[in-house]
Amino acid sequence: MLNEKTSEASLERDPILRVSAANYNPDTRELFVRGWRLLKGREGRILIHSASGPLLGEAKQGKTRSDVYKDYPEYGDRRAGWECRVWLPEGESVSQVRVALIDADDDRELLSTSMKVSTMKPAKDSAKNKRFALTMCNYDTESRLLEIEGEAYPELPLRRLLVQLGNGLSAPVNEIFLPSPNQELRTGGVVNRFGGFRSQTRFVGQGALSSVAVVAELINGEQVGWSIARDQIRYDQPxxxxxxxxxxxxxxxxxxxxxxxxxxxxxxxxxxxxxxxxxxxxxxxxxxxxxxxxxxxxxxxxxxxxxxxxxxxxxxxxxxxxxxxxxxxxxxxxxxxxxxxxxxxxxxQQITAKATMIVFDRRNSTLMVWGECAAGCPPKAVELQIAGRTIGSPLIPVVPDFDPTADITSWFVAGEVNFDLAPNHKVELQVTSGKTQSTEMLAGLPKPIIVSANNQLLSPSDVEATQLIYDHDIAERRLPEPVVCFALQGTILNKGGGTTRVRNMMQGFKAAGYSVVLCDRTAPWDYLKALDDYKDLRRYCDAHLTIPQAYKPGVLRLALNELKEVKSPTASTRRLTSYVERALKSGRLMKKEGEPFYDRVDSQFNYAVAAVMHHLAPDVLISQFAWSCEMHTALPDGTYGMIDTHDIQSARYKAFSKALELYGPAAIPKLDKFRVGPDAERTMLGMASACIAISPDEKAELDEMIGARNTVLAMPTSQSMGFVGSAPESQSVLFVGNDYEANNFGIAFFLQEIWPSIRQAVGTAHLNIVGSCGDAVAQHADDHVTIHGVVGDILPLYRDAAVIINPVLFGTGIAMKMTEALSNGKAIVASTVGARGFDQAVEAGVILREDAPEDFARAVAGLLSSPEDRAAMERAAYDYAGTYLRPDVLYSNLFNFLESKLFY
The missing domain is CATH 2.60.40 (Immunoglobulin-like)
Known part of the structure; x- marks a missing residue:
């Protein structure tokens, strides 16, 4: 279009005539033409002529064309549009129809032009036209809304589609390039699945529906159209x-x-x-x-x-x-x-997977994601995307795998990725289903928690991080019943008897058909320290909830805010609200003069766990040690609370007092921290519905303390890595123990009183000390004594060991390391205290029990010197564990006890 200024004389000599569209319907021989014209200083008529010359019709002028006025303001004509509807006589060719601009005063022809005509193809004749199909054409007389759906595949690529009515009005089709299942509509001989279109257009007046067409504007500027027969238009449909x-x-x-x-x-x-x-x-x-x-x-x-x-x-x-x-x-x-x-x-939308927490550790570009999946739909792979771009290789999730046919409701994935996540990055996760192999882009992702190089959070803020952790903990979970939750006031990543006991019991419950949940104090970003170990844990843990030590107050505040918004609180809800308020205010609720043991009670953790349990509502909650007692006072209705005592604390205090008298402060440097009397412990244990004893001796003491009806025995069960045994040439002795007074003094006593005799009898003997107890005897390290400290993988040391020792001289409970050694087929020499709870194994000859230093040394040296006797003892130990230490044997009383409480 011309935009340059011209003189008045040239404007009079240079009128403009344009045809915007010309559509011809061969069924009705109807031709509709519209366009615009500009002339100044005179009036004009627009006539439509046939190819042979006869006049077909005169256009109606005066249509508003603001676009024309914008481009040609010098003409001053806002109503330059015109349109005309004519019918061609039989035998006339539409391709040669002319449009002429005539001077109204002297009938002189000022301009004339031909036109490109779009010939409508019949939409209903699918045998002749395989490039268009109409699936719906409805007109509502009230809203005057015309709805059209179908598929269109013109010969050339499409620029846009129009719906055109008989009155010349047209409107663009709202949606084009929609997926279409029609296999018969082809473009260039290739199936095109994106030719679908849909339009909702509001037109005024029904008369225009006498002619309805879909017109395609192609990339080369041409048009092609398809007419819609009148009998295909339906009125006022539902x-x-x-x-x-x-x-x-x-x-x-x-x-x-x-x-x-x-x-x-x-x-x-x-x-x-x-x-x-x-x-x-x-x-x-x-x-x-x-x-x-x-x-x-x-x-x-x-x-x-x-x-x-x-x-x-x-x-x-x-x-x-x-x-x-x-x-x-x-x-x-x-x-x-x-x-x-x-x-x-x-x-x-189908939802089969969900992410509940995302942590990215910048220290080594490791991504960790906690999530859930629908029953029977475990994810096969999780792919990370940022701005639609795949980052790194797909990560393989960890899912509980005790029973492949069981409902799986959780997953965990972790792995190194080739990027550095920034706070402003948009993270997307795509899960591939292990059941259907289909992919699903997860919706509603939580904001990633980004850990910086200095072990601080780069993003989000502590307040936001607390909210993310709390949201993960209270996420709605559909776990197959029955559900048991283990609460641990500490971290499951610790090495020692306490965490070993929890893992042992979790595995037993999972094998028995329970859904297993763990709630501990580990920060989510700390799992990186023992990632392989944590992945192994998740194979028998259906959900892992966390209340990190630094975030306890924040979690409690969020829980309190939520509790105050409950419109119809129950008695248990009101009770929990009161405890949470008091824990936030004072930090510790349970205080008692003269009982330093009460300092171990962490009220904020206890009531944070109780608040989370009101969302999870497990069938059973098993907390660890007597100092977890408070959480049992605020559990939701229907949750049966138990304390796994591990040790009877008042009995431990008594035993340590005696050890102090016998061995002095070298054995018990600080006795006062263990001080608790039977009455105080009875009060604490009585807050739970029942207690679990770890050994027959402790079961008898608990029966006296709180009543036999409220106690049940569950000894540590086998956790076999498979038969380990030892090489015939092995001369290695192994002691495993955490930083605990009995372990520290026991290994020190062994090094001073027993080890020299063993070295004298077997000069090539070597002692390996594993665990945090090694710090207490670090001065004894030499060419024949290696202090390893805490190790990530103990299996190589187990394989190398010819003899496992437990020479402790005092203690309570039961030694988890004894069960572990038996389960893996190792020869064991232990003191009477070290072998407590294993009288049957001693009688069976799979544990050598010796107390006198010279007898202990002789037993160890004999096993080092006799590979044949040692091999026989190793096989006997492995067989014994496989017969008597199986979970179904040692936990049968516990499961029967719970069944009677839960279901009868």
């Missing part, structure tokens, strides 16, 4: 739309929303998903706002919502997972179907 369907397999929830409207009364609606009828009854309400928005003046729009458990809504919901789901809504009137409507694929 309308409905499914606006969203969510099949949440994690939460067992189906939610389907949408609306419908019909002139004929709808007496019922029904929903089918993948061919399965939905058994639910929807909630239906009028929506005047949507009625007004859609322009309806007749029947009100009705909104509907299906919201019910997925397992109740469908007969076989698992059959629909990751399928190309067809969702169809049907409207009925007294059994007669008024209309059926299919949901768009984009409206259907």
């Amino acid at each position: 309308k409905a739309r499914i606006t969203g369907i969510k099949l949440d397999y994690l939460r067992d929830r189906l939610r389907c929303e949408g609306w419908f409207r019909s002139y004929e009364t709808v007496t019922s609606i029904s929903l089918s998903l993948g061919g399965q009828d939905c058994h639910g009854i929807p909630k239906i309400v009028e929506d005047r706002e949507l009625t007004q928005k859609l322009g309806f003046r007749g029947p009100q729009v009705q909104r509907f919502v299906y919201d019910l458990p997925l397992s109740e809504a469908l007969n076989d919901p698992e059959a629909l997972i990751a399928a190309d789901l067809n969702a169809q809504l049907s409207l009925q009137h007294l059994g007669k179907t008024l209309g059926q409507f299919t949901a768009e694929a984009s409206a259907i």
